[in-house]
Amino acid sequence: MSGFRRPSWWALLLTVAGALLFVRLGVWQLHRADFKESLLRRYAAAAAAPVQDFSQRSSSPDGAMFARVRVHGRYLADRLYLLDNPKHDGMGGVEVFVPLALHDESKLLLVDLGFLPGNGNGKQPQLPPLPEGEVTLQGLYVPPPPVGFEMGGNALTQQSSWPKTTIFLDTGEVSRDLGRPLYPHLLALDADPASIYVRVHTLDFSSMPPARHRAYAFQWFTFALAAVVILLVLHRKRKPRKSDSAKVDDVR
Known part of the structure; x- marks a missing residue:
């Protein structure tokens, strides 16, 4: 030296x-x-995994995130939530969520029915009626969509009737709005050719994929x-x- x-x-x-x-x-x-690569691998594996009963998987220590499950319950059809998210096409639209009441449980399971395309006039699309009585649903048990800062505070408390619209779906706010606890994750229903809902469920890391994290690490x-x-x-x-x-x- x-x-x-x-x-x-x-x-x-x-x-x-x-x-x-x-x-x-x-x-x-x-x-x-x-971490993100691990989530992508688990998500891809779950899409091809055999279907399991929700009551067994939801009680596992890790919450069975990304498990492929089947669940029985009844829609709270008058408590719809619309996520204003026009990412699926250029004409806008909403992602539709509805709580599902399970047998003898106080917790509600939030169900992602899918994306309902708009018609380009800025108005909300017409929501089809949900079936009454008990239903059997099948899909992936996935984390809720990411939340962010919403100008003006909690949009749900400012609306007095359903369906309620928000730009971020905060499950904590939904739980308080319903007055009942929710499962930490939600059920993303499998695609159905007979349904008008578009169900293309993916983990959206487009803004910050694993490769970009590694590029930042190099910097x-x-x-x-x-x-x-x-x-x-x-x-x-x-x-x-x-x-x-x-x-x-x-x-x-």
Whole structure:
């Protein structure tokens, strides 16, 4: 290290702290990438898995997320929730959710009926009637859609009649609105050619796929390396210039 000057304590401390922070952020990004890839694998495996009874799978320690299940119950047909989400086509539409009451249980299971395309006039599509009495449903037990910040607060409490429309489906808000507890995940029904609902259920990581997390991790690790390199460059001893050497010889 004879070619370098001893750095000051604050420069060394700042470099070490910054490098450690960048490395920690890079590792976190790698963990996020691995987590999402694990979810995608589990989701793909569940789509082809045999159907199981919901009562058995929902009581498992992990909640049986992404399990393929069959459940019996009765729709609360007068308590529909519409997720205003025009991603499926250019004409808009809504994702329709309805609570399902199970036998002798206080908890309700929120069912994703599917996407109902709009007609391009900005009005809500016509909702078909739901069957009365007991129904048998089959689909994937999946996490609810992601939520975000909703301007104006809880949109559900501001509506006095159903169906209620929201841009984010917060299961906690839905539970409070219904006055009953909900299962932590919801049932995404299998596709049905006879249904007018579009049921293409996927894990939407398009905005932040695992590959992008790894790209960000590489950036953070690069920043950590850059911090160390900058410290070394700033404290590298400079060789005297020829003009300075000549001046010293003249003085002698």
